[in-house]
Amino acid sequence: MQRRSIVVLMIIVFAGFLLLVGRLIALQFFQGEYLKKMASEQQMADTKISAKRGTIYDRNMKPLAQSATVWNVVLEPAYINSDEKRKIICDGLGEILGMEKEKLNELANKKSCYTIVKKKVETDIKDKIINFKVKNNISSGIRLIEDYKRYYPCGSFAASVIGFTGSDSQGLAGIEAYYDKVLRGEPGKILTAKNAIGTEMPFEYEQMIAAKKGHNLRLCIDETIQKFMEKNLEEGIRNHKVKNRAAAIAMDVNTGEVLGMAVKGDFDPNEPFKITDPSEEEKINSLPEEEKSKARNEALSRQWRNKAVSDTYYPGSVFKMVTASMGLELDVVNETSTFTCTGSIRPCEGAQTIRCHKRGGHGTQNFVEALCHSCNPAFITLGLRIGTENFFNFYKSFGFHNKTNIDLPGESGDLFFSANGKMTQMDLAVASMGQNFGITPIQMLTAAAAIANGGNIVQPHVVKEILDENGNIVKTIDPVIKRKAISEKTAKRVTSMMLENATHGSAKNAYVPGYRVAGKTGTSEKIGLSTPGRKDYISSFCGFAPADNPKIVMLVFFDTPTGDFYYGSAVAAPVFSKIMQDVLPYMGIEKIYTEEELSKLDVHVPNLVGKSVTEAKNESMNNSLNPKIVGNGENVIAQIPSASEKIPHDGVIVLYTDAESKNSSVKVPKLTGLSLQEANKTAASFGLNIKISGVNSNDSAVISSDQSIAPGTEVAPGTSVTVTFIHQDGIT
């Protein structure tokens, strides 16, 4: 026996062992981390715990979007230990959730520890399931996992601004999308070890990382102001058969806080995927199958689009306030400069002539009158004096060439003649009257705010504060002044011209008694975007109040009105006026009446109930009211309008003297298309009152354009019908 051979053999074997130890060192130490990571990746299953999404409040802390707890129903087939129990569970859940038992049975037989059966059930269903578990003594196999559902308690209110969330509570539009990171919080998770077939391991290995609630947002938007804006915008769309939606933005002129941003033709964020417009829905359903989904998607993205920041439009004559600012700032014009309008102008040699909206021309006028007439040739003349270079520089400093960076998603930039500001004389001529370049409504509003606040370009913003779950302020969005576009003096001069315009000029349909409104109308042709064979227009109005110390600036904007009127003065200005009539008192802005205004003030209705008929009659007449006695009683038992309501001078007050008479009613007559006097007379003859909205003037050019109660409606005698009057002069 060769001992040596055996030793050699042993050495070989032990060398092999040493080699293996070396391999283990390599694998367990040098490659250990990597292998461990790869192993954990396949071994861990995590279940997400939803974080509660932050609430969105209006500036007065009224919730506009909030998350409520709902429940995900989860089956744990691996923990159902008998077929008998499986059947009880499937039958029970099927009944409570209204699901097919076969489907549930299939899920319950899966080799798994976690199968979601139904997502986001409400608390009542959760309670039913818990009762069911208790009643049948089921301790494992069904699990309820907390989740959240987004609610928008005000429905479509401010929908375009607030936006909406998707099925995983992720922000998809509006504030919800822009502030998604702030609102969503951090989801937690339950880490569980799992085996290769995806079921959990039978031993306990669970680690829970709690979810972190999202922050709350307090908006600058005031629910009340927003409501006034939406109501009147909707009315405007209806009255003027507006085809392509409408928008209005109201902003604090000094801070850039957006007080209201209404887009109508919007959606209900509770059901964002439902097409709001029933006629649109009908149209889509009538399409061939293959075109349906495309048309549906287009319709949805249209209704989600925030027109106020995502659409560009030609500002039209509204822009004349900017052109005027440029001219005054450059000192190429002053209030007494005169312009002669012959009805058209040829901006330069060989160019096409541009017509004024008044065929015959405005004749010779000073600069203030030119603005009040919104005279195109005058502004073209002014534009040519300003020059292309200056024009573009001011265009930039007014903020038209950059996005405003408002805290909303999908903001558009401008569409200028060229990116570097190169423009021809003809371009300059049309640009001076706001045509042929596209800007967004929010850009126009920011520029108007600069005129109102003394020349400062402010940063518009929708969110005021970020709050934590206990209401502590995490972050305040402070007002930011970006730069000065024009001097304070120029701003004041333009303001007073605009005040004159809204008092006596083309913007007088926007007039609000007592509140010194300054503003400018605009009607722009949608060149290249019109419906074939027609000229489509955008009617807009931009103004602010009070002119002596501006607080609020607002832009109202109707895309493609197809009713009787399309002029900004006829469509947008009255809506502006109606919104401001409500908003300005709400904001606590003091009324200051001129003599002329005082004479037209409404009369407070006295309380005449309980008085004798004669007494009541006398008192009505003393209050310059027109009494109408109904019934044969001796004393007044009821009256319409009721005490302290306001009706115009010589309005009708109906006095009921017996119970029977109270049931009488009258049909509301047609009150549109009439002058103020005629409307008053008609209403009085039916025993009704009118409430004047819009231009309060006996001027024959002022006619009523709509009425708050439709003709033919049965109402009690003495009811007030709000009638809107507009100045008929079609002025851009």
Add this chain to the structure above:
Amino acid sequence: MKAKRIRQKSSESSGAPKKQKNRKFKNLSSWFKIFSLKSGMDLPFLFLVLTILVIGLVMMFSASYPNAYYLHGGNSFYFIKNQVIFAILGVIGMFAVSCVDYHYFHKWAVPVLGISFFLLIVVLIMPPINGVHRWIQLGTFGFQASEITKFAIVLSFAHFINLNFHRMNTFKYGILPYLIILIPTLILLALEPHISCCAIVVLLAAGMLFIGGIQLKWFGMVLGGIASALLYLVLFTDKLTYANDRISGWLDPFSPASGVDTWQTRQGLYAIGSGGLFGLGLGNSRQKYLYIPEPQNDFIFAVVCEELGFIGAVIILLLFSLLVWRGMVISIRAKDKFGSLLGIGLTAQVGLQVLLNIAVVTNTIPNTGISLPFFSYGGTSLMMLLAQMGIVLAISRSSRIEKI
């Protein structure tokens, strides 16, 4: 005449010490006097075998219970129950065999070889399991034919080398008989196919012939011949793809192109890597949860590494090294050549299997089916192994070693 000589020779060589202890052998109780200093078995070896066996059983239980739980109707004890029964039977068998005079196995050399060939042929007509014919299934009872083959090779080689010890330098006596045994065995194994067993058989045979004292040129030539035969099988038969896939998977087990074949290797490596220095603790392997296929079988060492860490793995390797070392010492000092050769062969078989198994698990060599002695699940295999350890213990009884 040859056989007669063997008997004479063995009785001669074992005669002297036997006579000395004749009285003791007559006393039946002394056969079981395992702790006897003079004629008792080698306690360190016994101790090592039992230690490794117990550790092996514990680890087998730990590695097997998830599979047992998930795949055998929630019965976590499915595998360990069988294994413990076989281990107890095996230990009883080991003690019994240790009391047999190992010279008795001379008689068994040729019949066992015959049985080995018979089983290797039978296994080829058995239905394949996982595409290979390795198992002979008799009802619920199954075993691998190659377990017998390995023993048959060791036993018959020890027998013939002992017989022709002085003629080992001739071709006729030193080479030819072994080729006659080896070549058909290898061909039959290759047909299963069972390349890993081929490798063990070749290595065992080469080791024993080397110790037997064949001329190194024969050694080299035969080895070359076997290598080329293997090469032929790999390159020119339909086994080509089978082996090739394994090699490409070996070189880069994490490449997705390597396909499903590397799943086991990959999962084994994850387990080893997850262990680190101290491991996740006994019973805490995660990779055994259906990630490593059949963690109770060939890849049990990966679970060991994951649960007991580098330290545990090295301790187990150390125990195996001690076992091999002690087995070798027993063999070197065995009373005669047959004892030496048999002891070395049996000890080397354990050492080689450990070496190859861990080499596979650590992806040092391509993946091929080799079980880890005392650890891997398999009742017959464990009993066979313990019986073989019994033979080593039997040899130790007459070995000239210091006994405790």
